[in-house]
Amino acid sequence: MASWNRYPTRPRVTVYRSGALLVVLLAWALLLFRLNQVPPGFQHDQTFFSADALAIGPGNYPVYFPENFGRDPLGIYAAALMLRLTGGPTVWAVRLATVFAGVIGLALTLSLARRYLSPAAALLAGALMAGSYWFLFAARLGLEPALLIPLATAAIYFLHRGLSRRRWRDFVVAGLAGGVAIYSYLASRMLYLLVALLLAYELVSWLVPRLSRRSAPPTCWRHTAIPGLLVTLALMILVGGPFLLYLQSRPAVADQRLGELAGPITAALQGDLMPLALNVSDTMLALVWRGSGAIPYHYNPPYRPVLQPLLAVFFVLGLGWTLWRWRQRTEFLLLAALFVALLPSFITSADAITMRGVIALPLIFIVTARGLEQAAAFVARLARGGPQAPGRRFLPALAALLALLLVGWHVVESSYAYHVTWAEAAPTQLIYNADLRAAAAYLDAHPTDEPVFIASDQLLDLDRRTYQIYAPRQPDVSWFPAEGSLPLPASGTALYFLPAAATPGGPAASLLAPARRDGFTLPNLVGQATASQGFRIEAQDLERVLAAADVEAVPGDLVYGDALRLDAAGVWAHDGRTDLVTRWTVLGPWPHPTPPGLPPQPIKLSAAVVEQAGTKWAQADEPAGMPFTFWQPGQVYVEVTRLALPGDLPPGAYPVHLALYDDVGGTVAVRDGQAQLATPPAVAMVEAGPAIALGPVPEPPYPVEQPSEAAPLRVLGKWEPVAQLIAGVPQDVHLSWQAAESIPTGDLRFRWRAITPDGSEAFVQESGPLASLPAAWPAGQVYRLTHRLAPPAALPSSGHVQLEVCALAATAPIGCAAVGQTELVDQPPLLALPAPPAYPVDAAWDGVLRLAGYDLADEGGAIGLTLTWQVLQAPEMALKRFVHARDGSGQIIVQADATPANGAIPMPAWRPGEFVVDQVRLEAADRAALQSLCLGLYDPGTGARLPVQLPDGQAPADRQLCITLP
Secondary structure, rough: OHHHHOOOOHOOOOOOOHHHHHHHHHHHHHHHHHOOOOOOOHHHHHHHHHHHHHHHOOOOOOOOOOOOOOOOOOOHHHHHHHHHHHHOOOOHHHHHHHHHHHHHHHHHHHHHHOOOOHHHHHHHHHHHHHHOOOHHHHHHHHOOHHHHHHHHHHHHHHHHHHHOOOOOOHHHHHHHHHHOOOOOHHHHHHHHHHHHHHOOOHHHHHHHHHHHHOOOOOHHHHHHHHHHHHHHHHHHHHHHHHHEEEEHHHOOOOOOHHHHHHHHHHHHHHHHHHHHHHHHHHHHHHHHOOOOOOOOOOOOOOOOOOOOOHHHHHHHHHHHHHHOOOHHHHHHHHHHHHHHHHHHHHOOOOOHHHHHHHHHHHHHHHHHHHHHHHHHHHHHOOOOOOOOOOOOOHHHHHHHHHHHHHHHHHHHHHHHHHEEEHOOOHHHHHHHHHHHHHHHHHHHOOOOOOEEEEEEEOHHHHHHHHHHHHHOOOOOOEEEEOOOOOOOOOOOEEEEEEOOOOOOOHEEEEEEEEEEEEEEEOOOOOOOOEEEEEEEEEHHHHHHHHHHOOOEEEEEEEEOOEEEEEEEEEEEEEEEEEEEEEEEOOOOOOOOOOOOOOOOOOOEEEEEHHHHHHHHEEEEEOOOOOOEEEEOOOOOOEEEEOOOOOOOOEEEEEEEEEEEEOOOOOOOOOOEEEEEEEOEEEEEEEOOOOOOOOOOOOOOOEEOOOOOOOOOEEEEOOOOOOOEOOOOOOEEEEEEEEEEOEOOOOEEEEEEEOOOOOOEEEEEEEEEOOOOOOEEEOOOOEEEEEEEEOOOOOOOEEEEEEEEEEEEEOOOOEEEEEEEEEEEEEEOOOOOOOOOOOOOEEEEEOOOEEEEEEEEEEOOHHHHEEEEEEEEOOOOOOEEEEEEEOOOOOEEEEEEEEOOOOOEEEEEHHHOOOEEEEEEEEEEOOOOOEEEEEEEEEEEOOOEOEEEOOOOOOOOOOEEEEOOOO
């Protein structure tokens, strides 16, 4: 390199041009090699980019593309032009547009390098850039940053010419290039800062001598570079300003990524420089040392630096040489351009340096080649001697050979890192949707009429768009989340594609595994790994699998929220666990839309194992795998829900009640045919026995007094406090009993006594166990037994009593316990009204409560409403009553919600046939405005209203009774 100038002028130019042509041809070869296969598909950024490019045409010429945090138009229009010129395929055509941009950028880099380096060093800079991983990635990816390489390099090149020659046309071209660059990529706005830094440099250089004691320079400021730089800045504003003003007027959709700048800058302004310092150090490490762990596989193998160690040394040498000469305006230009190019990464982080810092790409290799050139010159000076000095005549050839070896090593290492290490890595295959592209290629080669389902392991909406970008011949496919439930065929067969590493079907995977057949794998476009797995499921195989899991058709026609029909259910005991298996058919959309700003809330299954006496033994609330945002009517799904049964569950049959809900709208209504159900229906039975896996034995929350620890049958505790017993109202009490030895249960009975403070018996009750116990109670076994206490309708008196219980074998006690104090309540039911209500109604709510009538009273600006309810069947829970007072337009003016009071009797203990008088007071500022009252009952846990049947037999959809005020 040091002896380059010994060539005559014309041969030197010819050799340089030949070398430049070879560099450009090298770039073409590296950029076009397997362009359609590497990367193996489109990442979602390219999906947005390509979809917008395909949509450009008559009637659609947008100035800005707001999707995906906002994107500038120039690259998208260039891709649209390439699509029109080539006709596709889309992946190849979109990437080809940026390949052209990269090659033009490389040619301009050679020109810019020639202004800083000797011809040989300039060729070396171009060759290093052409063979670099960063250049291959940026120019082959098919995204808008590639267009910034030629535009920014052109702006810097003509700024250098302008600063050197002071020709107006150079500043004009620099301004035009910088202005057009604004339309390419967000990082282009750094060019404004570059021109501002150059203006500041020129002003300081002109002012300092004038303000010092030295005599002022003879030149006027008009003869400096300041006017030219002002022209450049003015043209940049003139060309790019309209676009920036357009964005400024639309802050809601434009430049959403600018928010990433706020954190470190805000912290720095508050005196905390640590976030900024960490980003700067991480960016420098990403350039010249061990690489940055913040860079994801979206852009680079983690911890792979831009410059490998040897080149990093030369980059540092070149940067030091440039810093030493910073007082020269063209050297300051190089330093300032490198600084502003890396500034976005300094501020935000090094995670996307290959995108945000793309302006720095040519500059880094120019500085690296400068370090090489200066090192070669230093070695030449050391070897300087007479004409006969040893090795002197071979030094140029040796330097050229070493340079070629360095370039060759750099090209091979970078190409291997890009085409093999990065392209074949599993994260890259995942990010760039290799599985979707493999599925599209398979369907192109094997068209089918059967339903096709493709799983998404990322963002399902974007994966669906990505698949369409691949322009498959069979675009009509259905989608589902890879971790969710499989949509299953109602008849015939269905074909499925899943990412290679995905586990299909969520919790139902092991159940459905025997139904899978015709399995196959699809290879990646690059490497030997598998991109996608495929298989089929046939409806008859599915039915056999469900039958083997004891799944049977449910009686009736159960429909949840008018969205899902429950076709079959069963309890599946397997592998030491117990699951509820349900089979669903989609009827329509899920009834609860997701509020704006929230992600879709998953459907949840609530399965409760409840004994006939009403005790809830197990409760499972789990998200369902059904993708309600993408399902289609007619699709079939199978859900598997874990039932964690406690270890003290007595043998017997227990119904499983099933509800569906989400965290937005709560529980959805269930109907059986046309009849609305007030409570979740029982859909399956758990047969507790040896085949059912039970969990650990829970500890009772309330203690009891145990007279003897050595009794054959002892009480471990109780499960409710038993605060009161109501005369004539049965009440269940649950006790945990443990056998110390094997106990026959054929004649096992339990005797309950209520002892008054004076020692007398308020009542005595003896009954057998409600549970179906085994013939012999095993030693050590704990059972939680339900004891139904039935205080007589007439008690000696109300008051507190001590409850005692004894287990009896025949008539002999084998275990006793003092259960605790309780209150006896003797409140006779109101079975006849002293006077009928003034306004009879006879409306019934779900066969539970009947409104016999009501009375109205004017209470001085308030409405006194007396509701007379009659109990048809004791409600299973404490329901709430609502009363809405409305004006003439139907607007609610005042309302009252409460549980109707029945003295000390809780609602689940109300007696059939009794009347309950419910007093309601409605305070209204404008009594005359009230026109009607609407009332009803609802479940306070879910907010679901109970269906009502009006006196005329109608069942209003809003489930309320409305009366007109006199």
